[in-house]
Amino acid sequence: MESISRRTFSTKLSSGIAGTALLSNMPFACAMDNTSKMKKLGVALVGLGSYSTYQLAPALKDAEHCYLAGIVTGTPKKEKEWMEKYGIPQSNVYNYDNFDTIANNDDIDIVYVVLPNSMHADFSIRAAKAGKHVICEKPMAVSVDECDAIIEACKKANVKLSVGYRMQSDPYTNEVKRLVKEKPFGNVQYVSSDAAYISRGNPGQWRLNKSLSGGGALVNMGVYSIQSNIYGVGMNPISVSAQEFSTRPDYFKNTDETITAQMEFPNGTVAHMFTSHNANANRLFVSFEKGWIELNPCHSYGPLSGRTSKGETIAYPHKSQQMLQMDDFAKHILTGTPNVTPGEMGKRDMIIVEAIYKSISEGGKQISLDLGNMGIVG
Amino acid sequence: MESISRRTFSTKLSSGIAGTALLSNMPFACAMDNTSKMKKLGVALVGLGSYSTYQLAPALKDAEHCYLAGIVTGTPKKEKEWMEKYGIPQSNVYNYDNFDTIANNDDIDIVYVVLPNSMHADFSIRAAKAGKHVICEKPMAVSVDECDAIIEACKKANVKLSVGYRMQSDPYTNEVKRLVKEKPFGNVQYVSSDAAYISRGNPGQWRLNKSLSGGGALVNMGVYSIQSNIYGVGMNPISVSAQEFSTRPDYFKNTDETITAQMEFPNGTVAHMFTSHNANANRLFVSFEKGWIELNPCHSYGPLSGRTSKGETIAYPHKSQQMLQMDDFAKHILTGTPNVTPGEMGKRDMIIVEAIYKSISEGGKQISLDLGNMGIVG
Structure with missing residues (x-):
């Protein structure tokens, strides 16, 4: 993916290069604010299946307000591979057993739960309890009751919660x-x-x-x-x-x-x-x-x-929807812009x-x- | 509508003027047969509402195998207007009371019933009894029983029956x-x-x-x-x-x-x-x-x-769908090609x-x- 800053991108669009009929009200307008001076939030991906591998991790390389800071995986051989590819220190690598100790890791601001649906609630709630903001991949859970439990846990822990609805x-x-x-x-x-x-x-x-x-x-x-x-x-x-x-x-x-x-x-x-x-x-x-x-x-x-x-x-x-999604959530956390995909x-x-x-x-x-x-x- | 013969039209298509990606198997291929030498069948429109006025009558002017030979209307003031516009003789003009005497009129080969749906069965059956081939506008009738009655009447009278499905x-x-x-x-x-x-x-x-x-x-x-x-x-x-x-x-x-x-x-x-x-x-x-x-x-x-x-x-x-539809039915009657919209x-x-x-x-x-x-x- 071509790496162009949002500012450059907006300029290109307004100068007509996009060849687009309906360009008003683009979300990119937000590129004109000053969030680019802010710190990037650290994201830990929980579950390194194909969606993390081919969509989320590459998107985090291009994101403006967040980056891939840590991983949580049950497959030991993936650890080294990901650490090398994304420059992740050993201290930011977790498995499903020691996951809760992520609470002590200041590099991790956001936990993105990318596990099979039946595990969303458990890990989202544990992430909230660890004091981390949560992105829960869609579908949010396997029942309304589980959704309620996630929402409640995030409220109680005073962390932000979003659902992985990239289309938004x-x-x-x-x-x-x-x-x-x-x-x-x-x-x-x-x-x-x-x-x-x-x-x-x-x-x-x-x-x-x-x-x-x-x-x-x-x-x-x-x-x-x-x-x-x-x-x-x-x-x-x-x-x-x-x-x-x-x-x-x-x-x-x-x-x-x-x-x-x-x-x-x-x-x-x-x-x-x-x-x-x-x-x-x-x-x-x-x-x-x-x-x-x-x-x-x-x-x-x-x-x-x-x-x-x-x-x-x-x-x-074309821009990565996942990059836009994670940046929107990071901006919500950093600056209080609306959470476009709340729990x-x-x-x-x-x-x-x-x-x-x-x-x-x-x-x-x-x-x-x-x-x-x-x-x-x- | 531009009046071009089917032969001319097919030639235009094959020489590429149509600019069309998927042109094979066009129904226009039938223009190459010898039906153009055959007599045109006379159509009587029953009901002169907007569909007859703006679609069927103009289509019949351009049709190759049928023409507007007669009208059946309950509105006397339309009689003169249509007679003049389409060169219809007084002897081919009927109202709903004397409609059944159409049996004696050799100018009329096909009766096209364009009345409100609840009247389709009655007039289609009467047309069949008058020995005329029938086009019944869609929907064919207001019940399956009525459809059966129309089909039965046409079989008994040994006349052809089609439904006004122009899309076919x-x-x-x-x-x-x-x-x-x-x-x-x-x-x-x-x-x-x-x-x-x-x-x-x-x-x-x-x-x-x-x-x-x-x-x-x-x-x-x-x-x-x-x-x-x-x-x-x-x-x-x-x-x-x-x-x-x-x-x-x-x-x-x-x-x-x-x-x-x-x-x-x-x-x-x-x-x-x-x-x-x-x-x-x-x-x-x-x-x-x-x-x-x-x-x-x-x-x-x-x-x-x-x-x-x-x-x-x-x-x-663009060609009139109604023209293509009525020509297909006329050819079915004249040459035994398939009835593409049977009862x-x-x-x-x-x-x-x-x-x-x-x-x-x-x-x-x-x-x-x-x-x-x-x-x-x-």
């Missing part, structure tokens, strides 16, 4: 939010979002093991659709109904393969979502009174792509996940939701 | 069918289609009066989504579940405003549809193992627009419509369908 820091997402809020196409009336890929790997992977994942496509990919339906409408839903489909039960033994769901919103908007581990789809379509916008791809690591009914292209130079957002989405599973178990019945503005930021 | 003759639709069948992107795994517009007109219009329409968005626009889901997958569904949403009950008094439905297919494909009289959406998305195709707009009168995950554009020079297709879709309403009345329950290859042509 992405400029495409924020452009959708702007168009929904500023209404150049009028009010939203229908939203459809898809988040799906075809799983063909080892059927023994943790994502396909319910005791580790807590669920299948819905908790892995569906939370992206839940999120994009919500920011596509600009409010929380008041009901959801859902359906489950299964065509490869030999492969998807105890996790959901394909789920569709319909959400109803206070303003009458209807949103549909499709999530699957057995199909490719990666889209957000927002229909307004006077036009539409579409992102495709929408939920991938990028580069994303978008267009509008006016024939405009929505395009931004309440992760809990809200888990309430919806549980309602979707309930609807499916009750034959597609519409389930009421009482979310208020929970998790809606800005 | 459209080159974009046929390109989707080709890609689904020839599998350059692999097998289909997910389909999503939307057919919706915002109704703001006179709330007393017949489309919003259930006794005349038989239903709301579902029967008016939803049948397009049902059709595009089916040709997007290439087979008939085996189950459907559905949900209804209402936000403007004062305007949509007794017809459905917004309906979502999910279809399951024998090969495991899941398809979603959205139809509404209270939102704008007009799309077909087909996701394959190795890519996707999208039409947007998809169900309008055109020009349509399409693209693929390879960055290709799907584009054809069984209309009946199949009404079976699905009734199942969708049943699912809604049962709280979203999945309803099994036993359709076999009913209505699948080619």
Whole structure:
């Protein structure tokens, strides 16, 4: 990834190099503040699987307000490799047994929990107890009760909590939010979002093991659709109904393969979502009174792509979403800017996940939701 | 509309003027046969509302194998206007009372029933009894029983029957069918289609009066989504579940405003549809193992627009879908080419419509369908 400072980047954009139709209100505008003079926060990654290896660690090399300070791994041979690659001292290397002693390490400001979903609550709570700010990878946990426990632990420890919703820091997402809020196409009336890929790997992977994942496509990919339906409408839903489909039960033994769901919103908007581990789809379509916008791809690591009914292209130079996400959280800690992915957002989405599973178990019945503005930021 | 013969048109296409990425297997290829030497069939339009006035009558001026020979109207002042505009003799003008005497008029080969939905069965059956071939506008009728009665009457009278599904003759639709069948992107795994517009007109219009329409968005626009889901997958569904949403009950008094439905297919494909009289959406998305195709707009009168995950554009020079549709039916009668929109297709879709309403009345329950290859042509 090309390393350009945010200041340079903003300048490039405003001078037109981006060739972009819809560039106003970019989150990069924040580059003009003085946070660049502040200290960088140290992040410890807990769990060194592919997401840490190929997304988070490289993103932390480019981040402005945080850096990779430590690792927590259960695989000893990874320790040396990561220490060398990222210049991490032995004193900042932990395993799952001695993890709690991270409380004594001033190099570590933020603990990012990147473990299988069923371990999120345990390690997030332990990180909070160690006095560290917490990023909990999505889905936040495997139940609403666990989300509550994490939120409570962070409050009690007086540490900040965010969920690893990288899309919330992405400029495409924020452009959708702007168009929904500023209404150049009028009010939203229908939203459809898809988040799906075809799983063909080892059927023994943790994502396909319910005791580790807590669920299948819905908790892995569906939370992206839940999120994009919500920011596509600009409010929380008041009901959801859902359906489950299964065509490869030999492969998807105890996790959901394909789920569709319909959400109803206070303003009458209807949103549909499709999530699957057995199909490719990666889209957000927002229909307004006077036009539409579409992102495709929408939920991938990028580069994303978008267009509008006016024939405009929505395009931004590619930046690591994970870098933007972690920088946003670091800035929240350092300067008090809004936490764009608070724990309440992760809990809200888990309430919806549980309602979707309930609807499916009750034959597609519409389930009421009482979310208020929970998790809606800005 | 520019009047170019099909032969000229095909030549233009093959010489590259169309600028189209995916031009093979175009239905225009049929222009190379010798049907142009045959007589044109006379069509009588029953009901001179806006669809007849602005779509069908102009299309019949450009059609190659049929022409506007007669009219049937309940509005006397339209008679003279249409006679003058289209050179129709008084002897080919009927009202709803003397309609059955059309049996004695050799100028009329085809009767196209363009009345409110609840009148389709009555006039289609009377047209068959008069010995005329029948085009019944979509939705075919307001119940499966009525569809059966129409099909039976046409069989008994030994006349041909088609449903006014203009999309089935459209080159974009046929390109989707080709890609689904020839599998350059692999097998289909997910389909999503939307057919919706915002109704703001006179709330007393017949489309919003259930006794005349038989239903709301579902029967008016939803049948397009049902059709595009089916040709997007290439087979008939085996189950459907559905949900209804209402936000403007004062305007949509007794017809459905917004309906979502999910279809399951024998090969495991899941398809979603959205139809509404209270939102704008007009799309077909087909996701394959190795890519996707999208039409947007998809169900309008055109020009349509399409693209693929390879960055290709799907584009054809605009031609009247209604002209292509009526010419296809005329050729079916004249030369025995396949009837691309047989009565069984209309009946199949009404079976699905009734199942969708049943699912809604049962709280979203999945309803099994036993359709076999009913209505699948080619």
